[in-house]
Amino acid sequence: MIGLLKSMATTMKHALDGNTFTVEYPETTPDVSPRFRGVHKFSQERCIWCRQCENVCPNDTIQIVTDDQRNGEQYNLHIGQCIYCRLCEEVCPVDAIILTQNFEFTGDTKDDLVYNKEQLKAVPWYKDIDPLESREPDRGSWIGEGEGAVDYQ
């Protein structure tokens, strides 16, 4: 019986203290970590069309189309298929593709979530956080001096 009363006291304490741990979402947005991985943003000015991101992507989310002179024509990214592993950002030698903190995006169909490069360029910064300023992408694992062949080319 004492256990029951203790249980009831515990919940009543929570009811009376008035604290809530949920927030009113669109008005109060959650703080996201500077390292948070959201929708990608693409910079055509920086991109050198090296295709490393396309190669490293574990589930073929990125599709790059180039002409026969290896000039970039299309950069498509299926945001609905992405698993947000951040390997594309890590591998990119020129920071042309980065994952913003933005997690708010919708689409009526799966096709709506296939972003072309114009859409990727237009992805807004979340709360004006520029991930490149707030975090320093870890390149250590890519620029190692190991004896392994440098591939991804």
Place this chain on the structure above:
Amino acid sequence: MSTELERTVPVTEEAELERLVGDRALSTDDHKNAPAFVVRPDAVQDVLFDLRDEAGFDHLSCVTAQQYEDRYETIYHLKKYDDPTQEVSVVVPTSTDEPVSQTAEPVYRSADWGEREAFDLVGIDYEGHPDPRRILLPETWQGHPLDLSYDQDKPQLVTLAEHANPLQEDHRDAETDTMFLNIGPHHPATHGVLHVKTVLDGETVADVEPDIGYLHRCEEQMCEQGTYRHQIMPYPDRWDYTANMPNEWAYARAAEDLADLEVPDYAQVLRTMGCELSRMAGHFLALGTFALDVFGDFTAIFQYAFRDRELAQDILEDLTGQRMMYNYFRLGGVAWDVPEPREEFFEKTRDFLDGLPTKVEEYDDLLTGNEVFQIRCVDTGILEPEIAKQYGCTGPVARGSGIDYDLRRDDPYGYYPELEWDVVTEDGKDNYSRVLVRMQEVEQSAKIVEQCIDLLEEWPEDDREIQSNVPRTLKPDPGTETYKAVENAKGELGIYIRADGTDTPGRFKIRSPCFHNLSTLAEMSQGEYVPDLVASLGSLDVILGEVDR
């Protein structure tokens, strides 16, 4: 932590094992983790009985099946509950034309599901198996997906008409008084897509058969198609999707063993801290959902557990950039150091840990001290330790039955051996003990995290190496095989990798703890009431993502 391991079994040096197996061994093989004996398909039970009874290998950790160009192969990875560092593998080759091998089920019950999976995915027949059916794929599936001759591109539609009609047994049977009831795949208590075929006698459970595979996502095959270096690591997070990070360690440990990679100490501390935070998050969820099963509604305890899980997730988000699918580990290290400013991160983590004792007290008040909760959980879902061992149970489920088995201590890895913590066991063998084990493990994890924070804080600045020098492309020597396991939140998560000389694994096998824990459900719930079945299922804490892979 005690490093003294009790060795009650006879010393089993490799030579002794060789003598024991004798000329039944066609040859020996050297897996990186253990000696392996190649055995004829008709001598499987013979050898396994000897290894179990004479040499004390009482834990069939995993059954791996694979196909080579010229043969099929089944590997039984054996361990000891008393000392999991003692391992031996039994390799059973069978011909391509007629892949028939003797079943190991009479020796180890856990081979039941293991061999069913091997049959399902690879296509080896096990002679004498009591229940030779598919387990993950639908009954009507054509071919065996990991078979080399399997056509991956051929679409297979399993129409509703071809499924076994779940209503078939619905009709009245004059002979029996029982009722067949489908619990799941869409049922509030299955926490996912698990289908439990139940036969009820009134409210009493007469028979239970879990039907799994609804969440089968070809994880093993996906890993076989990814490169060792980077492409596999994002996926372990998706196996046990409530306590994700320890899964990454399972792959990291196996791959690092395979390719002989070193991990800097600093990275080991970070790994240990991350995994323990993640384990806490997983245990909070397990606690909350178990309470949900017993209380019956989304009531207070569930929300409080989620609130605390949220705090752990916040810290992990700061560390790894993601709330669940961390992709934090890299072979030979981790992706990030502690975020700057470091003090802020340490303070946040310490705040979380300092707040924990009051919260644990609250859980005690709400759950374990509650008399109604006690009458619901004590002495229900009894799992005897011998049965648990037979089924290959590990993790909190085994420890709730009094089996003192924790790979973090018994097969040490990472920074665990240097830290002060205890393995929690309870002797109740019932649902209540399993809850108690999880609650105490949260406290132990907190202890570990605290020590890691202290270590990280004092670590000399010039020695903060998070990543060792690892070649960009890993191509382990062809034929190298290893099986390595870590303790994730649910138990022993093992990975078997065979390298085939390319930069992707030739065979990637996941030994899922939930898979084995779930197979005990029938033992636990037969003869009990439906509510106990639901509670037992909750206390097993199965994550279907890991069961079905």
Place this chain on the structure above:
Amino acid sequence: MTGPVPLQSDGETYLLPERIADLTGLGEFGIAGESIAALLGAALVGTLMLTMTAVAGPWAKRKITAAFTDRIAVNRIGPFGLFIIVADAVRLISKELIVPENADRPAYDLAPIVVAGSAMLGFAVIPMGSGIQLADPEVGVVYLFAVSGIASIGLVMAGYASANKYSLMGGLRAVAQNVAYEIPLVVTGMSVVIFAGTLQLSEIVAVQAEPLIELGGVALPSWYAFVNPFAFGLFIAANLAEVGRNPFDTPEAPTEIVAGYQTEYSSVYFVLIYLGEFLHIFLGGAIIATLFLGGPAGPGPAALGIVWYIVKIWAVFLLTQWFRSALPRVRIDQLIEIGWKGMLVLSFANLVLTAILVGAIA
């Protein structure tokens, strides 16, 4: 002090239909007029109770649960999110009504009406204060327990007619539970009858108005909750089981048998069953208030009776929600065991002791 219900000069209770008849002049039309007045009165009480249920179901329950679980809950539509009631009503009623193929049709359709209707019947005899009482039969207590027991027929109809195994189990559980707990409930109620010496509800309320003891100038009324707290506790527990709330909500038991007897109900039928459940909680609250908490009695003028009555039944509602937040559900066999081996014995012991006590005083 007279009872909270104003008495006519001849000592009979001045009931709501008569009052309406007098006020509107309908009484001059004989039987027909009185019937219309009675219907008007019933409509008034029914509206009151349904309004309370509407507030409780979609809004108050969410808010209360949210408070216990540190959340915010409905707050978007209207002040304090109150308009969610309208939104929910529209949402629920506009849903498709799905009837299972093998459902036993008349029973399947009737069950929700029986569940909701039986609860409404009970309110007819409750003295709600401020002169609101529809009827005051001499056997009020018996009537009350009888109609509230009808609900279990509705539940078993719903469970059986749905042609669903989960529903069937829920229906069977509901019957087993109601049978096991109806007896302690009635027996405990009888101890109050022994104290009051009458079965008439208005009399029971009137008797409770007498002061029990004086404490520093404040008179503690002889509410039976104060006179016999033990019976009060028993009655609350039995009532929880009777209305199927935690920790005794086994007939629904969402994690075990999906939703029990209401698994196959959707749209309007679901609304009716849901409504019936809440009405039963309120009826349980009304019974507790009438038998143990002095009915509509409270400080202030007698006209405030209805306010006190509402406060009391909401307090009982709050209590059920509080139990729900903190207590696990007992297993069905444990529930039956508690009912037959514990509650029944205790309630009879209480009855016998009360009888001896009352006899000794007399």
